[in-house]
Amino acid sequence: MIKSSIARKVVMALSGLFLVFFLGQHFVINITSVIAPDTFNEWSHFMGYNVLVQYLLQPVLIAGVIVHFAMGIVLELKNNKARAVKYKQYNGGANASWMSRNMIITGLVVLAFLGLHMYDFWIQEISYKYIAMNPEDPTRYLEETVHKFEPFWRTIIYVISFVLLALHLWHGFASSFQTVGVNNKYSAGIQTFTKIYSIAIPLGFIFIALYHHFNPLTH
């Protein structure tokens, strides 16, 4: 167990930055499902069968997600304990943004969304490859993805989750730099990049979900 509050926060920040980087890479692959379907199939097949991705990067990613969420919950519990008696009146909005004060709420929504997302894609993929023992099919990925967005309810859940993800990133991304000690002449640029990234990437994911919902495959 990490005893120092700063060390716990650094773990939170570094795992968060790693997930932010992964999110960008995930988006780059996903956007090809709209603009270059063959590339999407090709890249998805690579990610699904490359030994390095499957047996090194995938476990690291899963560990990163678990560490980030577990540490987030540990920090929340400790923070609640640090003010056992609450204020009768607390005007948090007077001095801090909603996003910065509600990272646990946006984080838990993203966690719940990840559960659905893993069920939708990762569990199905594991089942296809290792339980049903189906042969490799480099052309199946686009069809599977588009099919997932046919139900309206799933598309809406994805859209709402990405909005909450944007709010989470809005504070979390730049905050990670402060936690690892970066607050200098580059901080204004980091803040600007954070805002652009936290809107552009989730908005891009929303676009992909809506695009596939309104453009179902005809065959």
Place this chain on the structure above:
Amino acid sequence: MKLNLKIWRQKDAKSQGQIVDYPIKGIEGDMSFLEMMDVLNEELINKGDEPVQFDHDCREGICGSCSLQINGEPHGPDRLVTTCQLHMRKFNDGDTIVIEPFRATAFPVITDLIVDRSSFDRIQQAGGYISVNTSGNTVDANAIPINKHDADEAMDAATCIGCGACVAACKNASAMLFTSAKVSQFALLPQGQVEAVDRVQNMVRQMDLEGFGNCTNTGACEVECPKGISLENIARLNREYLSATTKG
């Protein structure tokens, strides 16, 4: 000006406290917040009631004694002022004002609006000092050249009066702004380098032992700090801590 005060009353540390209503009139805009409290206490004493107890000393924004949570904000709605510098002109006739003690597990209530902030003293004692040879070979501090930028930043950090508003404002009751100011004022100066590694580790350890929460960079502390201590100090504390940890 007529006001409806809602004030936290608590007989002692073990008692259950509660908010009590105190209507008050005849308050002038030029009165300070603490003078308004004095008027209330005079009325209470004249009626034979127990006056509201609150911390205060210099009433000039220097000592860091006054520590009231006013309408959900430490030191009230004004910026860069302590409670004693807050004037009643910031309020309107007929306003309801909720007055509570600073809340944190590490700041237990002693009575009414007075909290025990000795946890700050213990953090300071853990490393907020430098050792100087005073056996006759003392070097005049001014004989050591320090660049203007570092001197200014160290001075800015040293203006922290330890009032606890940062803890009171933070949703996590974190003491990172206070601790970072106390570490920074030495970390920026050559005199602070000798004990730099031990200082930051010991002060952070003590901060954690006292039960303060974790910093989540909301920035509330910086906004509410009556001395304008910057979040840059927290980043510096993080750097100093990580550097000290790697050096052992």
